[in-house]
Amino acid sequence: MIEHAFRGSKRYWSWLLFLGLIILAGFYFYMRQFSYGLGITGMSRNVSWGLYIAQFTFIVGVAASAVMVVLPYYLHDYKAFGKITILGEFLAISSVIMCMLFVFVDLGQPFRVLNIFLYPTFHSLMFWDVVALTGYLVLNVIITRVTLAAERNSIPPPKWIRPIIIISIPWAVSIHTVTAFLFAGLAGRPFWLTAVLAPRFLASAFSAGPALLLLLCLLLRKLTNFDAGEEAIKKLGMIITYAMCVNVFLILMEFFTTFYSHIPEDAAHMQYLYFGLDGKARLVPWMWTSAVLAVVSLAILLVPRARSNHRTLGLACIAVFLSIWIDKGLGLVITGFIPSPFGKVIQYWPTLPETLIALGIWAIGVFFITIFYKMALSIRREIEA
């Protein structure tokens, strides 16, 4: 199966080489971080989590979103997703790998990472998050391996894989719920202390993830002879529309509770994020960009004609993805720390090494997506031939 990853066009190889160079740059800066310490990043004693954990949070959502194609296909026997389900699962695998790397580079003592398993601590959500992510990775590796092998041999997949696929559905929900609990259970951080955080995480995941998958499908259609099928694209668009509506609705819920109750400790964070506090407003332009992108995406998605046009649908998906990337991959984690427990506004911005390390991890993710998709599509072409 893997042999397909080693055979490809010139374009395929130069793309991998390009990604490889970004990965190398990221690795170089990680080595510098390794020798200097995490002080090389923009994080501080006040904002002690930054881009790494924020990216981790966003990408867990992308990983979980595979369930949006797995569930209709396997549970409801929705045939139109037959071609793209494997793509969703491979996207999940690549995303979980990115998640694990983002947590890993955030550790001050990376060589001690196994302490999480050597001293399992059931009252720590971090422990459960690691368990959930590892389990999800294992599940998806088994599922893709078995179903793809069956497809290659033109036989139905073995019966025993079905319960594993069924388990992977609630498991996908669990990875993002537990990730939300990581934040939502901290009494001292009012910005995250909201029961709506986990539902919000899921809604944003189920819009941003399928948006990325849809974009990949459109891209594959352009670059290769793979066609996801009109019905699958349409249905994905519908899923994104619903999930994005729920996501925006839940954000507005936060706005209401925070600003109508105007409890100072609660409101200060939102104030900083959207309007600025004490004259400091580094995230404000980003958040309004995110808000505008959300409105634009909904304006396209809610109009059936615009949604069925691939060009406008593609634009909507880019808007959804970027909007949620800013909201979750930047605003949500950082703002939990601003203002500080002392009510002081001490801002954060990632440094260049930090950004390049993050970019390197993204490149690793895209690298995996590329070779996985190459494998899947080559096997399909082989069957057709």
Added chain:
Amino acid sequence: MSISRRTLLKLAGITALGVTAEKYATAHAGSTAAKVLSKAVGAGKRLTKSNVQQKVRLAMVVDLRKCVSNQGCTKCIDACNRGHNIPDLGDSKDAIKWIWKEPYESAFVDQENFYMRDEFKNKMVPVFCNNCDNPPCVEVCPTQATFQRPDGIVMMDWHRCIGCRYCMAACPYGSRSFNWRDPRPFIKDINPDYPTRTKGVVEKCTWCDERVDQGLLPLCVEACPEKAMVFGNLNDPNSEVRQLLKDNFSVRRKPGLGTSPEVYYLV
């Protein structure tokens, strides 16, 4: 169809037994189930003083009326920094702080009061780890690198800490510091009796557990020229801390979060 009297009585007996059992069950099963459930989810844990049964529960009382940190006194801070090999990184983003000063309105950020007594408006308050009864940092640590001693001190195992900084996110008091870089070049005079730390681990004040175990007072308490800091056993009704708390009005930082901080400030 006829039923003998014997059978009827038997039946009645069984029914009565059944009804009684059911009544008993409904009356008690609810509460038992509730108990099991609340135990499982840890409900009510933060509502009680969990360490009240212990013989020793250490606590700190800071008399802000005596404290002269406004006049530039940094004796407690200096003693701690020297004794614990705390690097001098200034007030940079990498700063390590075990005990330091914060303005009153920052230390007690939830006690907004515009018309406060003048002397407290500009008061500088010594802040440090509260060694909470229900420490959220201990709850979240994935490796038990931070843990609580039976006497209440919240400890740090610098050899086990993986540097994930979840404890820093969980602490409502900003009491924890991370070694963003190698601290050793920034230690002025290394105290050979106390460990230095490596980069990538979290640290904090532990009320001088190493001295407490030898029957000595924490360095800050010992260093205070005004005797504004008092340290002792909260579970001993005759201890000095208990006497002070009995006779004076005290406040704690963010008690509403249920962490039960064990530093009491007399105001």
